[in-house]
Amino acid sequence: MKDIIFNVFILVTIIPxxxxxxxxxxxxxxxxxxxxxxxxxxxxxxxxxxxxxxVQVIVYIGGILVLIIFGVMMTQRGKLLPLSIQLPGxxxxxxxxxxxxxxxxxxxxxxxxxxxxxxxxxxxxxxAIGDLLLGKYLIPFEVASVLLLAALVGAVLxxxxxxxxx
Amino acid sequence: xxxxxxSFLVVSSLLFCLGMYTVLTRRNxxxxxxxxxLVLNGAGLNFVAFSRFLEPSQTTNLLSGQVFTLFIIAxxxxxxxxxxxxxxxxxxxxxTIDVEEFKQLQG
Numbered sequence: 001m002k003d004i005i006f007n008v009f010i011l012v013t014i015i016p017x018x019x020x021x022x023x024x025x026x027x028x029x030x031x032x033x034x035x036x037x038x039x040x041x042x043x044x045x046x047x048x049x050x051x052x053x054x055v056q057v058i059v060y061i062g063g064i065l066v067l068i069i070f071g072v073m074m075t076q077r078g079k080l081l082p083l084s085i086q087l088p089g090x091x092x093x094x095x096x097x098x099x100x101x102x103x104x105x106x107x108x109x110x111x112x113x114x115x116x117x118x119x120x121x122x123x124x125x126x127x128a129i130g131d132l133l134l135g136k137y138l139i140p141f142e143v144a145s146v147l148l149l150a151a152l153v154g155a156v157l158x159x160x161x162x163x164x165x166x
Numbered sequence: 167x168x169x170x171x172x173s174f175l176v177v178s179s180l181l182f183c184l185g186m187y188t189v190l191t192r193r194n195x196x197x198x199x200x201x202x203x204l205v206l207n208g209a210g211l212n213f214v215a216f217s218r219f220l221e222p223s224q225t226t227n228l229l230s231g232q233v234f235t236l237f238i239i240a241x242x243x244x245x246x247x248x249x250x251x252x253x254x255x256x257x258x259x260x261x262t263i264d265v266e267e268f269k270q271l272q273g
Binding site: 002003006007010013014017018020021026029030033036037040043044046047048049051052055056059060063064067068070071072074075083084085089090093094096097098100101104105107108109113114115116117119122125128129132133136137140144147148150151152154155156158159161 | 167168169170171172173174175176177179180181182183184185186187188190191192193194196197199200201203204207210211214215217218219220221222227229230232233235236237239240241242243244245246247248250251252253254255257263266
């Protein structure tokens with residue numbers, strides 16, 4: 001049963017991914033990315049990472065994807081451009097990606113990972129993650145919040161300057 | 167595929183490679199951003215998979231993997247906000263987001 005659900009989530013994740021990479025319509029690519037992100041949230045939950053799964057849905061789908069779709073809508077006036085590069089470049093990219101994919105698959109399947117012999121039942125993770133964030137990882141946590149603040153201010157500044165036409 | 171560590175690694179490898187192909191072949195700046203999101207998600211999935219499957223020990227807390235994924239999500243949010251600001255700024259200046267057109271810095 002678990003394997004069936006797992007495979008369904010894999011398909012939900014990977015198939016729209018091909019659309020993101022290959023579709024000739026940027027709006028289709030954006031909505032395929034939505035389905036992919038949902039599939040990844042499902043995989044997180046299957047891995048026992050309930051908190052990360054919810055954060056994935058809230059931040060990626062509620063925030064990042066909405067921003068991307070806004071960007072698509074605001075930049076599509078005028079003539080429709082070809083979305084991808086021409087054929088020789090595509091072949092080069094496909095070969096390069098294929099080589100890296102083969103190497104990654106070999107590493108993933110052939111290595112001897114120090115896997116736990118008995119998998120414990122998934123426990124609720126929110127409390128433990130909170131402890132880690134405000135204990136062991138306090139400094140990275142604060143740096144991340146400063147980074148988010150800087151990104152917020154920087155984004156507003158960049159867009160304002162271009163609107164004023166400098 | 168069965169529910170095991172290598173299956174998750176295969177899925178995240180596919181995510182990474184499709185994201186890389188997207189970054190390499192798109193001419194649309196927002197398409198490139200989508201590819202970057204795929205790559206970051208592949209990395210995050212790897213972290214969470216390792217935190218679930220690896221052998222626990224006295225010195226390491228396996229939940230660290232999930233914390234790293236949280237940081238990846240935070241960095242992705244910051245990255246996409248700044249990148250979209252740059253793209254919109256370029257669009258209002260050049261009236262296009264085709265990355266092949268941005269050649270001012272070419273020597």
